[in-house]
Amino acid sequence: MKTSTYLHFNGNCEEAMKYYAxxxxxxxxxxxxxxxxxxxxxxxxxxxxxxxxxxxTLEVGNMAILASDFLNEKEDFKAGNNFAISLNxxxxxxxxxxxxxxxxxxxxxxxxxxxFWGGKFGMLKDKYGVSWMMSLGDNSI
Numbered sequence: 464m465k466t467s468t469y470l471h472f473n474g475n476c477e478e479a480m481k482y483y484a485x486x487x488x489x490x491x492x493x494x495x496x497x498x499x500x501x502x503x504x505x506x507x508x509x510x511x512x513x514x515x516x517x518x519x520t521l522e523v524g525n526m527a528i529l530a531s532d533f534l535n536e537k538e539d540f541k542a543g544n545n546f547a548i549s550l551n552x553x554x555x556x557x558x559x560x561x562x563x564x565x566x567x568x569x570x571x572x573x574x575x576x577x578x579f580w581g582g583k584f585g586m587l588k589d590k591y592g593v594s595w596m597m598s599l600g601d602n603s604i
Contacts, residue, residue: 464552464561467526469596471533471545476516480530489523497534501579508534537572547586547594555599558583562597565589575599 472479477494484491498505498513505513515532529549533540552558562575568590575585575597582600589595 464550464557467529467549467551469547469549469594470528470530471540471547472516472530473540473545474515474532476519476530476532480516480519480521480528483528484521484523487521487523489521489528491519492522493518493520495519497532504579535572537570547596549596549598551598553600555583558597558599562587562595565595565597 470476470479480491480494483489494516495518496513497508497515497517500508500517512532512534515534517531519530521528521530533545550558550561552561559575562585566587566589570588571585572588572594573584573586575583578584578598582598584599585597587595587597
């Protein structure tokens with residue numbers, strides 16, 4: 464299973480990730496705004512957020528820093544809740560076991576289910592308040 468750091472920003476994700484790319488000597492290999500999601504997803508996004516970043520990947524050497532602008536109806540952005548640990552599994556049983564284990568006594572923010580970009584994806588906050596993202600397959604964000 465692979466792990467990555469996933470950062471959330473308060474509307475300045477693109478600016479921050481370009482800064483990190485410059486400072487760290489990395490390359491942004493993916494930058495997707497919310498408005499680029501499929502229509503059925505995009506229609507659920509508030510108009511103010513359509514220009515915000517849905518996902519960004521910055522590759523630096525053999526690591527990746529993943530990021531997006533914070534868009535969460537359940538809590539407000541604040542320093543301290545602006546990161547998650549991203550897990551990418553190749554085996555669905557392993558992904559489900561880990562996801563369900565971390566969700567025990569926690570809060571599922573997005574159920575582990577088919578993702579429009581391929582594979583499966585889910586988000587949760589565990590019982591200790593740590594945010595997690597689970598992706599399945601090579602098509603994960």
